[in-house]
Amino acid sequence: MSAPLPPPAADAGIPVTLLTGFLGSGKTTVLNGLLRHPAMGTAAVIINEFGAIALDHQLVENARDDMILLKSGCLCCTVKGDLIDSLRRLFLQRVRGEVPEFDRVVIETTGLADPAPIIHTLMADPLVAARYRLDGVVVTVDAVNGMATLDEHEEAVKQAAMADRLLLTKTDLATPGQQAALAARLALLNPAAPRVTVIAGAIEPAAVLGLGLFDPNSKSADVGRWLRAEAYEAHDHHDHGHHEHHGHHHHDVNRHDDRVQAFCFTIDQPVEPFAFESWLNVLTSFRGPNLLRIKGIVNLIGHDRPVAIHGVQTLFHPAVELPAWPDGDRRSRIVFITRDLDRAVIAETFAAFTGTDPAAGGDARLAGLSSHV
């Protein structure tokens, strides 16, 4: 990280949206709703599951083997094997003019998918990482069955915890009490992800696209919207296990939730780059599988501008130096979503490497940085 940093990569790669959510939670309904918008006509859709394509038949224009062109103009393929192969192949076919020139990709995963290895894949394969970038993780949660699903299935908890945006589906069937309980639980599990209500797939593309660090319209970094560090201020999650304060939980039904934690470090002093990099290396080498997501902006000694970091598990995107600090606040802010890994452990290792104790919580001032928040 002390090496020269690449320039801000506003246009680097085709944005990829990961649409996930538990079995039957409404992913395909949301996808169908999205594809009805003309703005989605230049998207490619990858459905990462076996079996028939679950999109509305009216939307399907002509079918080839594993790839179809939808009436909306979108290209759609089902992936039976390797996601990497599909992304590589799609890109090569686009370059050769064999498929329409798509400018974004939406991947609908199976309901049981763990998003972490999929994001890992996007970052790990050199060709894929050079051509595509993660725009955002969008997760459907069923307002009727969501609570029971979160109780029973750890995959669902992980999905919700890793979301950049949560879509609450089937609210037309849920009681206000069910909706409130689910919203409260999701706010604990994932304080930063805005929750959007979607009934029968009625959704604007803007609600789920453009969630990455770089604003697709202004081409500039939108740190406030991306990091949402301020969201952790209200209830920092290192006391995540103490749910009895929140009324709607009881006995051990939250065992999955308790394994997942979301918290934010705020570091006042600029950090020594080598120490920071060493800390990240050690953390990812030893606890990679427990690191679901890390995002942050860091003030490194010797760098006038902030450095953005983004990683999952053992892997980090190349650090990107942003054009400027978003405001007068030059503190480093790093958001963590972990599983079976306490805040204290990360704080201790950070202190050991950098000589600085991170403070808890985000920063309310970040909230004012962006009109998109």
Ligand SMILES: Nc1nc2c(ncn2[C@@H]2O[C@H](COP(=O)(O)OP(=O)(O)OP(=O)(O)O)[C@@H](O)[C@H]2O)c(=O)[nH]1
């Ligand atoms: N009433 C109501 N039904 C919905 C809503 N969203 C989805 N559904 C229904 O819920 C069922 C499951 O929706 P899908 O979109 O197939 O869910 P999925 O997550 O793609 O399902 P899998 O691919 O099987 O995991 C379907 O019968 C949908 O019509 C909603 O907002 N309201």
